[in-house]
Amino acid sequence: QKEVEQNSGPLSVPEGAIASLNCTYSDRGSQSFFWYRQYSGKSPELIMFIYSNGDKEDGRFTAQLNKASQYVSLLIRDSQPSDSATYLCAVSDTGGFKTIFGAGTRLFVKA
Amino acid sequence: DAGVTQSPTHLIKTRGQQVTLRCSPKSGHDTVSWYQQALGQGPQFIFQYYEEEERQRGNFPDRFSGHQFPNYSSELNVNALLLGDSALYLCASSSDGGGPNYGYTFGSGTRLTVV
Numbered sequence: 001q002k003e004v005e006q007n008s009g010p011l012s013v014p015e016g017a018i019a020s021l022n023c024t025y026s027d028r029g030s031q032s033f034f035w036y037r038q039y040s041g042k043s044p045e046l047i048m049f050i051y052s053n054g055d056k057e058d059g060r061f062t063a064q065l066n067k068a069s070q071y072v073s074l075l076i077r078d079s080q081p082s083d084s085a086t087y088l089c090a091v092s093d094t095g096g097f098k099t100i101f102g103a104g105t106r107l108f109v110k111a
Numbered sequence: 112d113a114g115v116t117q118s119p120t121h122l123i124k125t126r127g128q129q130v131t132l133r134c135s136p137k138s139g140h141d142t143v144s145w146y147q148q149a150l151g152q153g154p155q156f157i158f159q160y161y162e163e164e165e166r167q168r169g170n171f172p173d174r175f176s177g178h179q180f181p182n183y184s185s186e187l188n189v190n191a192l193l194l195g196d197s198a199l200y201l202c203a204s205s206s207d208g209g210g211p212n213y214g215y216t217f218g219s220g221t222r223l224t225v226v
Contacts, residue, residue, distance in 0.1 A: 004153075031212075032212050034214050036214075041221050042219070043201055043217040043218060043220050044154065044201070044215075044217050045213040045217070046215065046216070049213060049214045051211075070154075088154070090151055090166050092212050095167065096166045096212060097159055097161075097166055097212070098156055098159065098167045098169070099144070099156065099212065099215065100156060101146075101153035101154045101155075101156075102153050103151075103152055103153040
């Protein structure tokens with residue numbers, strides 16, 4: 001079982017729709033959870049982090065965490081073509097120092 | 112405020128050679144982590160340096176080694192290069208030290224090609 005699993009996609013949504021990206025993780029002791037965006041040919045860029053169960057909103061982005069289900073999600077409201085990128089879910093291990101990345105979900109937002 | 116600086120941006124090496132990649136962390140950051148990203152894959156953790164010591168290591172052979180300097184900059188060394196070492200090498204800095212991780216700032220990466 002992979003430590004951090006994501007659907008590789010591609011996920012295609014029309015402009016203005018809500019994009020929903022999902023991630024599961026295997027280490028029950030994980031403390032911190034992150035979403036990064038990576039445009040083609042570029043390095044990852046931090047979008048959000050979340051530590052506690054529930055929702056955390058930042059502009060058009062909402063991160064959701066359910067530790068009991070070992071599940072993290074990212075919602076992007078009012079999706080724009082500029083949101084087209086690979087979204088990487090990342091989870092810190094029990095020790096808190098090592099951050100493990102999923103393989104990423106490719107998102108396409110159609111104009 | 113300078114971000115994370117990596118050098119060189121691109122590198123072509125021959126199998127069996129050795130390579131050194133360099134990273135200067137973002138101002139105010141004291142922790143440097145190195146990742147390898149193959150095409151179409153997520154970044155894979157190589158190791159992390161804090162207070163000039165390797166704090167944690169991923170599942171990479173001893174051919175991969177590193178160093179952190181007193182100014183927090185870091186080097187990644189890879190010996191006896193294999194074709195499979197061809198990848199984007201990412202340096203990530205953070206200011207977590209001994210505390211919670213608030214996420215990384217990544218450099219633009221070094222694209223290593225082994226021929």
